[in-house]
Amino acid sequence: MIDLHYWPTPNGHKVTMFLEEAGLPYTIHPVDIGKGAQFEPAFLKIAPNNRMPAIVDHELADGGAPVSLFESGAILLYLAEKTGRFLPADLRGRAETLQWLFWQMGGLGPMLGQNHHFSQYAPEKIPYAIDRYVKETNRLYGVLDRRLADRAFVAGADYTIADMAAYPWIVPWEKQGQRLDDHPNLKRWFEAIAERPATKAAYARAVEANPNHGQPMSEEAKKVMFGQTATNTTR
Structure with missing residues (x-):
């Protein structure tokens, strides 16, 4: 069983998408980031950067102590290696997948996150x-659109963790000031992933974790989310 410490954000959705695709049993432990749950001492033991998602894997092949992980990209890579799925085994396929996974982690996510914030x-x-940030978002959409011009998925013909990493960040495209019609290859890819049963199942878990998912963030929640310093991130 995998314990998933989760809140329905793009980074949270990445992990539920993988778990649903792989059929791995998991239990969601909601981390209400608008109420400061990410600063609780028990959570910080798992995720010292006070960010979700994080996992604790209790079922290891070697029968050893549980493995805990934070950072969504690291979690995707760990799960892919654990299951032998959604990460090509060959050298070139693995390299293609990992470079686009890190592209998302280092570029697409942070830049679109700043778009959302401002x-x-x-x-x-x-x-x-x-x-x-609207312009930088548009540039990154263009990078992804060109990448998808001659392949079904980001790393090639097969669906991988690179796709799972990028897709949730495209979901709020309207709020990012973008038009999917301007990026036809990206739109085709986006719609194909949206129709996958595992994607639908993953996004259905959002309301289970947060019944108010989709509602505007309160001013108090914004203060908790965006007022962090080195001295107020622990309790």
């Missing part, structure tokens, strides 16, 4: 910041 959550609307 467009949706910042207390002051800063035109330069909004324009900067």
Whole structure:
């Protein structure tokens, strides 16, 4: 059994997408990031960066102590290696998948996260910041669209953890100031993943964890989310 410490954000959805695709048994432990649950001492033992998702895997082939992991990209890679699925075994296929996984972790996620922050959550609307990140989002959409021009999925013909990593960040495309019709290859890929039964099942878990999923964030939650420093991230 895998314990998944989760909240329905793009990074959280990545992990439920894999677990549903692989059919691995897991239990969701909600981490309400709007109420500061990510700063609780018990969670910090698993995720010292006070960010979700994180997992604890209790079923290891060697029968040893449970493995805990934070960082969504590391979790995807761990699960792929554990199951032997969604990560090619050959050298070239593995390299293609991993470079796009890290592209998402280092570029797509952080830049689109800044887009979300300045467009949706910042207390002051800063035109330069909004324009900067909307344009960078558009550039990254273009990178992905060109990549998908001659292949079904990001790493090639097969669905991999690179696709699972990127897809949740495209889901809120309208809030990011983008149009999928401007990126036809990306749109085709996005719609294909959206129709996968495991994707639907993963996103259905969002409301289970957070019955208010999809509702506007309260001002108090914003203060908890965006007021963190080195001195107020532990309790």
